[in-house]
Amino acid sequence: MSQQPLVDQKFLEKLERLAIRWQKSFPGLVGGRNPSRFSGPGMEFLDHRHFHYGDDLRAVNWRAYLRFEKLFLKIFRIEPHAPVRLLLDASASMATGSRVKFDYARKLAAALAYIGLVRLDTIVLVPFREGLEPAFRCAGGRYRFAPVVEFLSELKSGGRTNYLETVRQFVSRYPDRGLVIILSDFLDDGDCQRALQYLADFGHELLLLHIWAEEDRQPPWVGRLELVDAETGSSLELDVDAEARRRYTAAFDEHAEALRRLAFANRGRYVGLSTALEIEEAIFGSLRQGGNLE
Amino acid sequence: MSLANLSLAQLLALVGGGSALLVALYLLDRARQRRVVATLRFWVAAQRPPETRHRRRIQQWRSLLLQLLALVLLALAIAELSCGPAGPAARDHVLILDTSAWMAARSARGNLMEQARELARAWVRGLPSRDRVMVLRADALATPATVFEADRSVIARAISQSQPSATALRLRHALEFAARSRSLSGGSPGELIFVGAGRVSEEEASGAWPLPAGLRTVLLNQPLENCGLRRIGLVRSTTEPARWEVVVSVRNYGLRQQRRLLRLTFGGAPVGETEVWLAPAQEQQYRFSFRSRAAGWLEARLWGNDALQADDHAVLEVPELHLIHVLAYTAEPELWRPLFSSNPWVRAEYRPPGAFDPRAPADVVILDGFRPPEPPAAHTVWIDPPVKGAPVEIRGRLTRAKLTRWRTDHALGAGIRAHDLELEQANILVPSPGDVVIAEASAQPVILARDGPRKLVVLGFHPQRSSMRYEVTAPLLFANMLRWMAPEPFRRWEAHAQSAGTFSADLGDEPAELRVITEDGRLVPFTRSRGQLRLFSANAHLIRVLAPGSELVFSLSLPQIAEAQWEPPPGVRRGVPARAFPTRPTMALWPWLALAGGACILAEWLAYGPFQRARVDGRWAGSSWRLAARRAAAFVKERLS
Numbered sequence: 001m002s003q004q005p006l007v008d009q010k011f012l013e014k015l016e017r018l019a020i021r022w023q024k025s026f027p028g029l030v031g032g033r034n035p036s037r038f039s040g041p042g043m044e045f046l047d048h049r050h051f052h053y054g055d056d057l058r059a060v061n062w063r064a065y066l067r068f069e070k071l072f073l074k075i076f077r078i079e080p081h082a083p084v085r086l087l088l089d090a091s092a093s094m095a096t097g098s099r100v101k102f103d104y105a106r107k108l109a110a111a112l113a114y115i116g117l118v119r120l121d122t123i124v125l126v127p128f129r130e131g132l133e134p135a136f137r138c139a140g141g142r143y144r145f146a147p148v149v150e151f152l153s154e155l156k157s158g159g160r161t162n163y164l165e166t167v168r169q170f171v172s173r174y175p176d177r178g179l180v181i182i183l184s185d186f187l188d189d190g191d192c193q194r195a196l197q198y199l200a201d202f203g204h205e206l207l208l209l210h211i212w213a214e215e216d217r218q219p220p221w222v223g224r225l226e227l228v229d230a231e232t233g234s235s236l237e238l239d240v241d242a243e244a245r246r247r248y249t250a251a252f253d254e255h256a257e258a259l260r261r262l263a264f265a266n267r268g269r270y271v272g273l274s275t276a277l278e279i280e281e282a283i284f285g286s287l288r289q290g291g292n293l294e
Numbered sequence: 295m296s297l298a299n300l301s302l303a304q305l306l307a308l309v310g311g312g313s314a315l316l317v318a319l320y321l322l323d324r325a326r327q328r329r330v331v332a333t334l335r336f337w338v339a340a341q342r343p344p345e346t347r348h349r350r351r352i353q354q355w356r357s358l359l360l361q362l363l364a365l366v367l368l369a370l371a372i373a374e375l376s377c378g379p380a381g382p383a384a385r386d387h388v389l390i391l392d393t394s395a396w397m398a399a400r401s402a403r404g405n406l407m408e409q410a411r412e413l414a415r416a417w418v419r420g421l422p423s424r425d426r427v428m429v430l431r432a433d434a435l436a437t438p439a440t441v442f443e444a445d446r447s448v449i450a451r452a453i454s455q456s457q458p459s460a461t462a463l464r465l466r467h468a469l470e471f472a473a474r475s476r477s478l479s480g481g482s483p484g485e486l487i488f489v490g491a492g493r494v495s496e497e498e499a500s501g502a503w504p505l506p507a508g509l510r511t512v513l514l515n516q517p518l519e520n521c522g523l524r525r526i527g528l529v530r531s532t533t534e535p536a537r538w539e540v541v542v543s544v545r546n547y548g549l550r551q552q553r554r555l556l557r558l559t560f561g562g563a564p565v566g567e568t569e570v571w572l573a574p575a576q577e578q579q580y581r582f583s584f585r586s587r588a589a590g591w592l593e594a595r596l597w598g599n600d601a602l603q604a605d606d607h608a609v610l611e612v613p614e615l616h617l618i619h620v621l622a623y624t625a626e627p628e629l630w631r632p633l634f635s636s637n638p639w640v641r642a643e644y645r646p647p648g649a650f651d652p653r654a655p656a657d658v659v660i661l662d663g664f665r666p667p668e669p670p671a672a673h674t675v676w677i678d679p680p681v682k683g684a685p686v687e688i689r690g691r692l693t694r695a696k697l698t699r700w701r702t703d704h705a706l707g708a709g710i711r712a713h714d715l716e717l718e719q720a721n722i723l724v725p726s727p728g729d730v731v732i733a734e735a736s737a738q739p740v741i742l743a744r745d746g747p748r749k750l751v752v753l754g755f756h757p758q759r760s761s762m763r764y765e766v767t768a769p770l771l772f773a774n775m776l777r778w779m780a781p782e783p784f785r786r787w788e789a790h791a792q793s794a795g796t797f798s799a800d801l802g803d804e805p806a807e808l809r810v811i812t813e814d815g816r817l818v819p820f821t822r823s824r825g826q827l828r829l830f831s832a833n834a835h836l837i838r839v840l841a842p843g844s845e846l847v848f849s850l851s852l853p854q855i856a857e858a859q860w861e862p863p864p865g866v867r868r869g870v871p872a873r874a875f876p877t878r879p880t881m882a883l884w885p886w887l888a889l890a891g892g893a894c895i896l897a898e899w900l901a902y903g904p905f906q907r908a909r910v911d912g913r914w915a916g917s918s919w920r921l922a923a924r925r926a927a928a929f930v931k932e933r934l935s
Contacts, residue, residue, distance in 0.1 A: 093332035096331060096332045097332070185332055213332075215331075223354075224327070226328045227329050227337055228328065228329065230332055236334050238337065244340040251335075251340065255335075
């Protein structure tokens, strides 16, 4: 059976109008689109300060000098290039569900990478399971998109998720802060919220894309079930009725709400996406309306 | 509504038992479903201790309902639910259709077989739709064409495909078979109906034999005039090899005197003709003879119109005449000519010894008193061979010796009793191992025979120069030699054209070895008793009876016509009855019920089966029914691999 392409050409053409947006101010080289609180060689005036030896004479405010006979230096708001990193969950739990979450996450990652490439951003695709997997760095425009698709297509899901180890490796591998987009179902045996908090504390801006299948949130089964964890293989035998399903959904929603609170508390963003939602609808609906894309 | 195959109690038992089994299996199968989930962490909050009573609870009642519905539909299909008037209880009838050879006869109303088919169809049309009918084709054998069948199309096809055979009707045997089949059918006994001409043997027609109950006859006993060949015999003349003796038997089956012309042709040329005058029921033999050395077809034809054409014509194959070619190398052919010219089976050729050719074509080579440079390729008779170069050792020479002993149990000495023949000169031969001493003179071997691929006879004297020349012993001895060396022309060969069925043949001497085969080499079973061979053949084909000294060919190409007309005794119902039951055909629902049951099983499988479970587990994304068939095929492929 032939494999379908991750994204088709018509969809890519629609994506060209979009750009990835972040809220935090990051230091970096000029050339970005999002304003930063850091000063630098920008166009928008920010402030004055006293001239110090070695400053660029071209930034001296000569009108102020004629008036006050003191050298003041004009400083400008920088619009830097911030690094964008896409953390893609490739654990076994992403391969469950009627519409496989891993495929959905790969398509979403491809779309976001294309948006970044079109705006000449530098995107780093980092799959993770129990730790970080070999990353793929893409930059240089839309014509570099084919290797991205190839990289994503060759990815296989499997293994267990370990957020703490993943974050530990991430902060040591990528010391410069930037936007971290995490595409995951955020299901692990440990406490993923603690790991995410560490990541936010390190200075990264978090964009949590919480992906779930419909039966992850509202399981359709009733009766006597033997449930097997896709990652650990451990099983649980229980009777499922309407009340149990209601409690399950409540627990899931509570988990999603905790993730949303964590993101907002750290000036990040959270978007919950069901795999029942089409990718195009997710991009132009949930993500764009939430201010994550412009 | 009615059930054709099961009673209501049987249907309820089948559905009840099946349902109980289905529910039990359902509860066992659906007791616990195994699901692979992304995480168990949220299930812990929803967890309750398992309740064993859930094992007894129907969890997917639609699935169970579909399965039970499928079971009921399939059980009704097995029971052959039909829609239409019920009528009386179904009965099992046997339709005995006369397919004897006489059914090929034509009357003023057309072919008898066609009339019988039409009457049989009319009788079947008058039957209640639930009644079952077995079609039995009756000739010398009783052959069922169908089982007890309610499907009228199958019965109609069997009737249409019934054709006249080559044998006569054995009505008693057919009725017994039909009655036994009806009693073993298990249903309510119906009628035994015989449709046909009812032409039987005189023994059956005159004998009082018990008739089965419920017999109905539809006889086509129209008076028909027919005169036909009964048997043709073709035998080679014993005195003249090229002459054939033909005996033709003709019988008048009609009720009026018949005048016909009987003509024999061989290879298209007329070889005999006679006018035939036959009184009613008279059978007459006519003899002909003709000469032919060549092979060909002998055709006997009875000219004139009558009811049955099939017995007016017969063909027999005539083999080529084969004479024994004797090649004698002798310096004195005048001595040998009287010996061989008296035998009509021998074609003798004389050559001087100087013209000896070892590869000259011949059946038997005679070497008269000389030694050839190399032995000939054919069977050889050495006459008084020289001491040097003889095929056997010569120990000495006798003078005025008397032939005292003959080996009469050997083919060469058969029939020779002469003990007073005196030989002027004779060589004493020394037999090698395997050689047979045929004659002795003064207790010394003078004639030896050696068997093998090239048979050999050595005479230690010249028979035509001794006193044997004037005795019958000389031609008898040489006749024995030729029969032993080239037995083929001496074989008895007869050809007979006659009818199929049971027949017997006279074998003459009781042969030690006998084979009966068809023209394609298949063995035919037979019995033999006191020189008589008896066998049966239901089909018109060629049968060869092969014995060491004879070959009989039976061409069973003539139809077997029975002589008498059977008349049913009073009390037997006759004719096709008027239609007694509503004829609106019932509509068979079982194919649709079977299809609906299959559809239920398919729907249940697609909705709740392993395919659907796999889909819910996430192995197949999407829920569109458009792709159901493709996914089902993929699932089957996955299972098979």
